[in-house]
Amino acid sequence: MNTLDWTHSLWFGRAIWICATVILVLQTAQNLVYLLQLFRALPEFIRARNRASRLREWWLLTSEATPPITLLVPAYNEEATIVESLRSTLTLRYPEYEIIVVNDGSKDGTMARLIEAFDLQPVHRATPGRTAYQPIRGIYACHALPNLLVVDKQNGGKADALNAAMDLAAHPYVCAVDADSLLDSDALLKAVRPFIDAPDDTLAVGGTIRVVNGCLVKSGQVMEVHPPKHWLELFQSVEYLRAFLLARMAWTRNQAVTIISGAFGIFRRDVLLQLGGYAHGTVGEDMELVVRLHHWAGETDSASDVWHVPDPVCWTEVPSSVKVLSRQRTRWQRGLCETLWRHRQMIGNQRYGSVGTQALPSFLLFDIISPLLELLGLVMVPLCTAAGILSIDFFIAYCAVVFGFGLCLSLGAMILSEYSLQHHRRVRDLIWLGVGAVVENFGYRQLNSWWRVQGIWHFLNRKQGWGAMPRRGFTKVA
Amino acid sequence: MAPSLFILTLVALALAGLAVLMWMALLVYRILDNRRRDRREKLSDEWLTLLLPVLEGEVELSTLPKPRGREEMETVLGLLRELADRFRGQYREDLVSILDHIGAEEYGLRLLGRHRPEPKLRGCALLAWSGPSSRADERLLKMLSDSHHHVRLEAAHALARRNPEGITVETVITPLRGTPALNSDRTRDIVRLLAPGKGHELGNLLAISRNSRERVLLLDGIAKAGDLTQADVVAWQLADRDSKVRAGAVSTLEKLSDPHHIQNVAGLVSDPSNKVRLAVAKYAAAMMGELTALAMLEQLASDPDFDVQRTAVYGLADWGGPSWDNLARTAPRDSLLLSLLKEASSVKNRYLDLYELPTV
Incomplete structure (x- = not known):
């Protein structure tokens, strides 16, 4: 028997057909679900657009009902951005807030830069140890800024640093902010609204994360919003709209938000302390915490409202090299796998509401299983078509689904967010962003699937660690 | 091509085509919107040059023109809000007079007459800011029975800010009962204002x-x-x-600084709720070193909840005396309490006699 004869046998042909059809059906189903999310997010976006009246937010600034907040800022090797980022945080429009910066055993000059820039002096603070974290080396305060506290501790990771800050926090709400991010001056004021509207039911609120690369930044403030010029950064800019903003807005509709980005999220401190703070041993501590909140609420029959509010914006620098981006994405995927594994009993369980019955199963299906099949499809379908095992018609249909739906989703998300939130004023910026939305479907999304598969592989191999994320500083990013 | 594959291809391509068309529509919309924005910015600049001399008292208010049309009114309102925000109440009375002069009340009342809740909310917010008027008060009272609880809440807040003669807390709170609006912390603001x-x-x-x-x-x-x-x-x-x-x-x-019910409050020192014990610690700390209060603080200084413990230790640091010294003597047995004492003594500048204590 010829070595290639088996490829022409009946059973092989059928197996290929079944496999290809499963991949096509799953891809179609996934895209239809994303399209559904687009429509579900529509009313939320329109609501955000209508709410954009400064007349109605104003009272929050002078009201005694506006709750004080503690900002938790973990910093590790952030000497390039820490001072500018902190200066931006100190100009937030909010009646009462304190900032706790945690230098998580940085190997660069982060601590020295902080001491120099803010003239920090050592102070004594009791640490009750309500959360687990590495030993503290020193606590510093600034005489001129009584709402600023800087904690210098041994390295223990982001979750560890956040736990240390949370243990020292004095206010009833805590807001986790990345040291390499910039907050809009009204971000806290806008994000706190759900806590004021339903203080007993709301556990957490997340804001929108947007890409700062390409924007004009002065004195820690984003002065002009422009899309990045670099292709890779542009694709990420579109991706932040499509995959993060849109999905979270859709999940908000049925109270199934399971991710609040570590870069900007407000939580009830008492509940976090009750749960022991952020979890160690996971790289997806932000998602794990929110899923744990839902888990706790389901177990204790407590209210578990978690909101994503689109208009408070936190600006973050995204990687500009494929190597760093691949590290970030595989880490995110590993974090997702770890969270799903830790809370596997929630998947499909009605006790946990729409999080258990909808959000987590969709993560499992579309973020874990689907990338594997997508990658398989991208390799198998053209190869089998070339070998004459699959029809050319099937190949065309497959390409139409992958690229047609993908293009529709990328552009749809961009159009929806730009119509409602109006971040880019220049027409040429919108054209460029649209070009990014079209082009990202031809290569970038497929690369993402590959990184996801790598992330799954790392999870299965129990790989640990974060990997370095070099920063250029905000003024250089533009 | 099989019918199912054909339909699938057609749907995918149609959706992609639709998205491209929508993108073009967005571009056209943005061009038109930018023109409107430029117009508004020009209007805003013109009005700023008119408003500043009025606010500074260099020009009479009566010389100020009235906005023509909705767009101009919105621009002026936005500008006034920005000025109010920037000067933090410095020109509050003048701004209210300007609002009256430009017909903001009439505009706000018109917004209240619209069907959708959003304009009504904006109308309420505007009237909360404008000057005394029985007509506006009456309309806001009517809005308290609106079908949307958000509108009721906004109207209640506007009424509370205006605080017209004869308004009662019950009038404002009753329409909010049984709605999610009552759970909003905004109602705290409303009650405090009234x-x-x-x-x-x-x-x-x-x-x-x-x-x-x-x-x-x-x-x-x-x-x-x-x-x-x-x-x-x-x-x-x-x-x-x-x-x-x-x-x-x-x-x-x-x-209320009420010392008469201190014994009743002392009964809550062991309350199961942390929030209650925290309130008790704050109450005791505010009681000016009264003996029962100091005893309460001494007990709460070893509370299992850290926030309660910290408040009690800070309270004792405020008053000093034998209670503080007692605490300093017992502190070495508890490292957290000792640390808290050091913290409180540094924050409150209270001398801490720890050198006689054995090393922990």
Whole structure:
């Protein structure tokens, strides 16, 4: 028997057909679900657009009902951005807030830069140890800024640093902010609204994360919003709209938000302390915490409202090299796998509401299983078509689904967010962003699937660690 | 091509085509919107040059023109809000006069007449800011029975800010009962704004209220009103089943600086709720070194909840004396308490006699 004869046998042909059809059906189903999310997010976006009246937010600034907040800022090797980022945080429009910066055993000059820039002096603070974290080396305060506290501790990771800050926090709400991010001056004021509207039911609120690369930044403030010029950064800019903003807005509709980005999220401190703070041993501590909140609420029959509010914006620098981006994405995927594994009993369980019955199963299906099949499809379908095992018609249909739906989703998300939130004023910026939305479907999304598969592989191999994320500083990013 | 594959291909391509068309539509929309924006910015600049001399008193208000059309009115309102925001109440009276002059009230009333809730909300917010007018008050009272609870809440807030003659807390709170609006912390703001001079009404409402959320709000209102004559009604709430009401009652007694019910408050030192014990610690710390209060603080200084413990230690640091010295003697047995003592002594500048203590 010829070595290639088996490829022409009946059973092989059928197996290929079944496999290809499963991949096509799953891809179609996934895209239809994303399209559904687009429509579900529509009313939320329109609501955000209508709410954009400064007349109605104003009272929050002078009201005694506006709750004080503690900002938790973990910093590790952030000497390039820490001072500018902190200066931006100190100009937030909010009646009462304190900032706790945690230098998580940085190997660069982060601590020295902080001491120099803010003239920090050592102070004594009791640490009750309500959360687990590495030993503290020193606590510093600034005489001129009584709402600023800087904690210098041994390295223990982001979750560890956040736990240390949370243990020292004095206010009833805590807001986790990345040291390499910039907050809009009204971000806290806008994000706190759900806590004021339903203080007993709301556990957490997340804001929108947007890409700062390409924007004009002065004195820690984003002065002009422009899309990045670099292709890779542009694709990420579109991706932040499509995959993060849109999905979270859709999940908000049925109270199934399971991710609040570590870069900007407000939580009830008492509940976090009750749960022991952020979890160690996971790289997806932000998602794990929110899923744990839902888990706790389901177990204790407590209210578990978690909101994503689109208009408070936190600006973050995204990687500009494929190597760093691949590290970030595989880490995110590993974090997702770890969270799903830790809370596997929630998947499909009605006790946990729409999080258990909808959000987590969709993560499992579309973020874990689907990338594997997508990658398989991208390799198998053209190869089998070339070998004459699959029809050319099937190949065309497959390409139409992958690229047609993908293009529709990328552009749809961009159009929806730009119509409602109006971040880019220049027409040429919108054209460029649209070009990014079209082009990202031809290569970038497929690369993402590959990184996801790598992330799954790392999870299965129990790989640990974060990997370095070099920063250029905000003024250089533009 | 198989029909199913053909349909699938067609749908995918049609959706992609539709998205491209929508993108083009967005570009056209943005061009038109930018033109509108430029127009608004030009108007804003023109109005700024007109408004500043009026605010500085260099030009009479009567010389100020009236905005022509909705767009111009919105621009001027936005500008006035920005000025109010920037000068933090410095020109408040002048801004209200300008609002009256440009016909903001009439515009706000028109917004209240619209069908959708959003314009109504904006109308309420605008009227909250404009000057006294019985017509605006009447319309806002009507809005309290709107079908949307958000509108009711906004109208209640506007009325509370305007605080017209004869308005009662009950008038404003009743329409919010049974709606999610009552749970909003905005209602706290509303009750606080209305509270001054209404201690008696708040006390009466508190005595008959059956809703624990409402009782918390009323307690807050009595604290704001500072009406010590209502302390007895407040003290009844110390035995309430809801911990939030108990905490609210203790907090109100603290703000009223009421020493008469200290024994009732002392009974809550071992309350199961952290929030209640925290309120008790704050109350005791505010009691000017009274003996029962110091005993309460001494007990709470070893509370299992850190926030309660810290408040009690800070309270003792404020007053010093034998209680503080006692605490300093017992502290070495508890490293956290010792650390708290060091913290409190540095924050409150209270001398801490620790050198005689054995090393921990």
